[in-house]
Amino acid sequence: xxxxxxxxxxxxxxxxxxxxxxxxxxxxxxxxxxxxxxxxxxxxxxxxxxxxxxxxxxxxxxxxxxx
Numbered sequence: 001x002x003x004x005x006x007x008x009x010x011x012x013x014x015x016x017x018x019x020x021x022x023x024x025x026x027x028x029x030x031x032x033x034x035x036x037x038x039x040x041x042x043x044x045x046x047x048x049x050x051x052x053x054x055x056x057x058x059x060x061x062x063x064x065x066x067x
Contacts, residue, residue, distance in 0.1 A: 006042060006045050006046060006049070007042070009041070009045050010038050010041040010042035010045055011038065013037070013038075013041040014034050014035075014037035014038035014041050015034070017037045017041075018030060018033060018034045018037060021033070
């Protein structure tokens with residue numbers, strides 16, 4: 001997955017998470033909370049992509065485009 005897709009997914013996930021808990025936190029804390037959600041989401045998506053690429057390479061080691 002490219003960086004733009006990772007960003008878009010993390011952005012959407014952080015926004016959705018903030019909507020779920022937004023009423024439980026003060027207005028002045030929402031930006032910090034969203035940023036933490038974004039960082040955690042992006043890290044998770046990136047980790048998934050790394051593992052998925054490793055799996056693709058293991059399952060199809062003869063594919064010249066994977067090297």
